[in-house]
Amino acid sequence: MQAAAEKKQIRKVIFASSVGTLIEWYDFFIFGSLAPIIASQFFPKTNPTAALLSTLATFAAGFIVRPFGALVFGRLGDMVGRKYTFLLTLILMGGSTFAIGLVPGYETIGFAAPLIVLLLRLVQGLALGGEYGGAATYVAEHSPVERRGYYTSWIQTTATLGFLLSLGIILITRKSLAANETDSIRVFEEWGWRIPFWFSVVLVGMSIYIRLKMHESPLFSKLKAEGKTSKNPIKESLTHKGNLKMVLLSLFGATMGQGVVWYTGQFYAQTFLETACKVDFEQTRTILIWAIVLATPLFIFFGNLSDKIGRKWIIMAGLFLAVISYRPIYSKMLDVASTKGVAMDDSKTKIERVINPNNEKGHSIQTTTTIHLYQNGITEKLVHKDTLFASGLEKPQAMDKLSRELPDNAYWIMVALIFAQIFFATMVYGPIAAFLVEIFPTKIRYTSMSLPYHLGNGVFGGMTPFIAVLLTTLYAGDVLVGLWYPIAIAVVSLVIGTIYLSNKIDPEVND
Numbered sequence: 001m002q003a004a005a006e007k008k009q010i011r012k013v014i015f016a017s018s019v020g021t022l023i024e025w026y027d028f029f030i031f032g033s034l035a036p037i038i039a040s041q042f043f044p045k046t047n048p049t050a051a052l053l054s055t056l057a058t059f060a061a062g063f064i065v066r067p068f069g070a071l072v073f074g075r076l077g078d079m080v081g082r083k084y085t086f087l088l089t090l091i092l093m094g095g096s097t098f099a100i101g102l103v104p105g106y107e108t109i110g111f112a113a114p115l116i117v118l119l120l121r122l123v124q125g126l127a128l129g130g131e132y133g134g135a136a137t138y139v140a141e142h143s144p145v146e147r148r149g150y151y152t153s154w155i156q157t158t159a160t161l162g163f164l165l166s167l168g169i170i171l172i173t174r175k176s177l178a179a180n181e182t183d184s185i186r187v188f189e190e191w192g193w194r195i196p197f198w199f200s201v202v203l204v205g206m207s208i209y210i211r212l213k214m215h216e217s218p219l220f221s222k223l224k225a226e227g228k229t230s231k232n233p234i235k236e237s238l239t240h241k242g243n244l245k246m247v248l249l250s251l252f253g254a255t256m257g258q259g260v261v262w263y264t265g266q267f268y269a270q271t272f273l274e275t276a277c278k279v280d281f282e283q284t285r286t287i288l289i290w291a292i293v294l295a296t297p298l299f300i301f302f303g304n305l306s307d308k309i310g311r312k313w314i315i316m317a318g319l320f321l322a323v324i325s326y327r328p329i330y331s332k333m334l335d336v337a338s339t340k341g342v343a344m345d346d347s348k349t350k351i352e353r354v355i356n357p358n359n360e361k362g363h364s365i366q367t368t369t370t371i372h373l374y375q376n377g378i379t380e381k382l383v384h385k386d387t388l389f390a391s392g393l394e395k396p397q398a399m400d401k402l403s404r405e406l407p408d409n410a411y412w413i414m415v416a417l418i419f420a421q422i423f424f425a426t427m428v429y430g431p432i433a434a435f436l437v438e439i440f441p442t443k444i445r446y447t448s449m450s451l452p453y454h455l456g457n458g459v460f461g462g463m464t465p466f467i468a469v470l471l472t473t474l475y476a477g478d479v480l481v482g483l484w485y486p487i488a489i490a491v492v493s494l495v496i497g498t499i500y501l502s503n504k505i506d507p508e509v510n511d
Contacts, residue, residue, distance in 0.1 A: 013142045014154045017135040020090050020207040021155060023200070025162025026169075027097035027124065030196050032059050032267055032465070033166045033285075036274065037193045041105045042114045053473065056271075056466040058118050062125035063462020066454035069129020071234055074447030076130070078233035085134050085446070087211050093127040094204030096120040101197025129458065133450030140437040146307060152433035153303020157296055159429075160422070163266055164292045167285045169196045174282075185281075186367075233447040237440075243448060246439050251452035253501045254315055254435065257493025258428040259461020260486035261322045265421030266292070267465045268482070272330065273414070275469070276479050277337035280381070280403045283411065291418035295426055302430030310503035311435040318427025319494040325424070326483045329417050334479065336410045336417070339374045348373040355388065364388045377407030460489055 031038065035055045043051035069089075076085045100120050106113045136155050143151040170193075177192045178184040184192075238244055266288065273284040302314050350371040355364050370382045383401040406414060432453070440448035468482025475481045 010139075010142055010151060014139055014151060016210050016213070017139050018154055018158050020211050021131060021135045022158040022162045022165065023090070023094070023203045023207045025128075025159045026165045026203065027093045027162075027200050029163045029267075030097065030166045030169075030200070031062070031100065031121065031124075033163070033170055033270070034193050034196070035059060035271070035465075037189055038117075040189070041193070042103070042117050043106055053466070053469060054114065056469055058114065058121050060463050060466045061118060062121040062128070063458035065122050065125035066129035066458030066462070067451060069126035070133060070450035070454040071129075071447065072126065073130020074133055074237075074450040075233050078444055078446045085130060087208065089127040089130040089134070090204060090207055090211065093124055093131070094200050096123040096127070097197055097200040097204075101194040101200075125458070129450065129454045133446050133453060136433040137437060137446050137449065140434065141442070148437065149306035149311065149431050149434040150300070150304040152437065153300050153306075153430045155433055156303060156429050157299045159262070160266070160292055160296055160299070160425075164289060164296075166196065167289050167292075169199060171282065171285055233444045236444045237448045237451065243440065243444070247448060247452050249496070249500055250436060250439060250449075251455050253493055253497035254428075254432065255452050255456025255493075256460045257319045257456075257490040257497070258315065258432055259457035259459075260464050260489045261318060261428050262425045262457065263461040263464040264322070264326065264468075264483075264486040265418070265425040268468050268486070269418050269421055271465050271469060272333065272482075273337075276472075277333055278380075278402050278404045279337055279414070280405045283405055287411065287414050287418055290415045291422050294415075295419050295422035298423060298426035299430040302427050303434065306431035306434060311431040312497065312501050312503035314431050315428050315435070316494060316497055318424045319490045319497070321427070322421075322424040323487055323490050323494065325420065326487055327480055329420060330480050330483060333414065333417050336413050337378070337404055337406065339376070339378055339380060339404070342374045342376045342378070345373045345375060377410065379405040381405070 039051035039055040043054045073085050073089055100117055103113055103116050136152055139155055140148050140152050173192055173195045174184055174188040177187040270284060270288055273279045306314050352369045354367045366386045366388050368384045372380045381403050436449035436453060437445060464486055467485045471482045472479060
């Protein structure tokens with residue numbers, strides 16, 4: 001009976017922690033999922049590439065401040081408690097996400113728009129810096145030591161599921177805004193993109209209600225009752241020689257590489273599908289959704305496996321597979337979506353024109369869509385916009401937008417290629433929470449594990465889409481040049497982790 005009651009209790013803990021963390025990831029990732037549209041809303045439209053880079057830089061800024069959030073909220077978590085600290089991070093995250101959905105665009109308030117969004121993005125980063133460490137620590141401290149990998153791996157699914165939720169809400173919103181596809185795309189790009197940000201309020205409200213019913217971690221409660229909590233967790237984490245050594249080893253030997261593998265397999269994969277492969281907006285997201293749904297159970301599998309054979313070698317194997325596979329995988333992605341050298345079926349070419357009047361400005365926008373069908377089954381769509389003035393003059397709006405819709409066989413090959421990348425991510429990410437929890441003492445665990453995690457994931461991992469796109473812009477001759485960044489970081493972690501990290505950690509030592 002006692003064992004059954006303990007299992008029921010840990011399930012409640014996992015559910016409450018996971019729901020909140022999933023929603024925080026949703027809030028954080030909705031920005032990246034809508035990067036191309038946000039670029040057109042908050043930055044000048046004269047240079048789409050520069051606007052996208054600026055948006056990705058703003059996206060990355062949220063990652064860069066995560067280590068500071070880890071220090072601020074980690075300190076609170078180690079001094080005040082796990083429960084109330086990550087309740088606070090949830091409120092901050094939800095509030096800033098909702099506010100992003102209210103910010104007027106560049107055409108309305110000029111450069112104030114991207115500055116306000118950047119500020120809110122920084123608040124998001126600080127909040128997430130305090131959330132993950134608290135949730136992982138909270139679950140780990142409720143778990144039996146021999147099952148920590150399994151139970152904490154449920155927390156590891158929340159980042160991917162938050163990304164999945166963001167993709168799903170975006171697709172549902174876009175499809176429900178208008179009766180036909182052309183109008184739904186136009187409305188979504190004009191204002192409908194804000195709805196997923198507003199929806200965050202509903203999710204956060206539900207999570208706050210759930211989390212208010214949670215109890216404090218038993219290990220922390222015991223520590224507090226005995227008067228053994230840390231008076232200065234940051235100082236103890238960074239000045240104690242043995243602890244600082246483990247912070248640095250876990251950063252350079254594990255979380256740094258884990259971060260770039262996770263963000264390459266999902267966020268850079270999305271950017272690459274849209275910008276390099278030119279895959280249609282909707283197909284890009286459904287490809288990612290299928291790959292995520294199929295791969296997510298593997299987080300649990302590898303977390304559970306790490307309880308039996310150790311954490312280190314599973315993480316190192318994931319890094320190794322990513323290093324040797326990325327360029328072949330991305331090269332294949334280009335081939336699958338390519339129309340180079342493929343004959344076009346001219347008899348099935350279609351040209352559609354839609355004119356949308358803008359009464360406020362006294363002109364109309366003419367959208368010309370040219371659709372070509374290739375013999376390999378790919379449908380290519382070229383969208384061109386012109387401004388039609390009342391005087392009869394015509395002015396081109398912006399660069400032509402090219403997108404491709406893949407046939408079924410190519411679509412599922414692309415799903416398999418993204419799945420492979422997420423498979424590597426499950427290997428490095430599934431065991432990482434238990435690995436970090438077990439190498440740091442309870443009294444400074446929140447701070448100590450959050451710091452290397454958010455440095456590795458926030459700075460090195462979160463910068464992946466921005467640096468990869470920047471490299472592609474600087475070295476336009478090699479469309480795969482952006483991959484050298486995650487490959488190089490993963491190699492460094494693989495070497496350091498293989499040589500210096502131990503696969504044998506006694507989980508009871510630090511409890």
